[in-house]
Amino acid sequence: MRRKPRSCWLRADASAVQRKDFAGSNRARRRFFAASRRRGAARVHASRGIRLAEPSPMRRSMFEPTSKHGHLRRFARSMLVGILTLAAGALTAGAIAQAADERWQPPAAIAEAARAAAENAADGDAEVASIDERLKLARCSRPLDATIERPIERGRGTVLVSCSAPETWRLFVPVRMHNDVAVLVLARNVQPGEVLAADDVTLERRSSASLPHDYLTDGAQAVGLALRRTLATGAVLTSAALEAPEVVRRGELVTLAAGAGPVIVKSEGVALEAGRLEQRIKVRSASGRVVEGTAEGPGLVRVGL
Missing domain, CATH: 2.30.30.760 (SH3 type barrels.)
Known part of the structure; x- marks a missing residue:
């Protein structure tokens, strides 16, 4: 018996249904194979002792829908942890620095010992030369010993500061005295080449802190000598300013x-x-x-x- 042919409309509808079923089956197969590959990769990593990294709470929170207050709470917690970490680091660094400083003799203590020795040896207030803060001298277990190494003359001298235990060290500290001393000054304006007489000079008291190193204190040191350059009244006479006539x-x-x-x-x-x-x-x-x-x-x- 001869089959009756189908209508073209029925054949078109059947083809569309078949294509839809085929596409759906392809998607299902792709999902199935992708899941199989993931399970296989997990088994391989598990057999090798490798643990796949899980997303951190911060990264997970970026994709999970949360409330505004939850974000604020997490941000506050992160800030608190950071502040506490910085505070702990600062305290630790301060403790280490303090422990290191206790190993060395403070420069201020050395300067104070030199100042006391200078003021005991001469009248006036002593000015100690600055001591380098980077100087590393072992802390002395006994009081520092300070003696006059170079006698204080014309307001200047040197003090020797030393330590005997637990380690032996010595340090020479320059000092300068601040007091009023009698110095030789000019009583009138003098031109270069003029020979000084006794009436041309006089004694005045001046602060030693402002005096040159080679100032004169006796009229006999200047009378009969000539000036190298012009000096005004009241100028302090020095040996460098005078020469033989x-x-x-x-x-x-x-x-x-x-x-x-x-x-x-x-x-x-x-x-x-x-x-x-x-x-x-x-x-x-x-x-x-x-x-x-x-x-x-x-x-x-x-x-x-």
């Missing part, structure tokens, strides 16, 4: 003296160069011979026989 000028007619005791031979000569007191200069004698002698005064040169 020029007693012989170049080309000047001078007296040559030779001999010692009661026998002295004198002659005339011409100075070939200028000379200050006690300075060696060359002189041409009356015979034309050039001799060398010492300028001992205005127009006077002493020569050897």
Whole structure:
């Protein structure tokens, strides 16, 4: 018996149903194979002793729907943990630093020992040179020993600070005294080359902290000497500012003296160069011979026989 052919509409509907069933079966197969692969990977990792990392609570909370208050509570907890961690670290670092500092002698204690020794040795207030804070000297188990190493003169000196136990060390500390001392100053304005007389200088009391190192304290140290540069009234006189006066000028007619005791031979000569007191200069004698002698005064040169 011959089958009756189906209508084209029925054949189209049947094809659509078959394609839909085939697509659905393909999706089901893909899901099945993906799940199988995941289970197989888990078994392989488990057999190798590897544990797959789980998402952290912070990462999981990013994807899970939570309330606004829950986010705030977690943020507050994280901030609290961070603050406590920083506080613990700071306390630990402070304890370590304090333990390390207790091993070394404080520079302030060394400076105080030097200051006390200087003030006991001289009048006035002592100023101690700054001690390097990086200096690492073992803490002394006994009181520090401080003695005057270089005598305090003109307001300056050196103190030796030492320790004998548990470790031996020594440190030289410069000191400077602050007190009023009598110094030599000018009583008038003086030009370079002028020879000082007794009326040109006077004594005044000045603070030693502001004085130069080579200041003068006696008029005899300056009278008869000449200034190297211009100084005003009240200027403190120093040895560097003075020099011997020029007693012989170049080309000047001078007296040559030779001999010692009661026998002295004198002659005339011409100075070939200028000379200050006690300075060696060359002189041409009356015979034309050039001799060398010492300028001992205005127009006077002493020569050897």
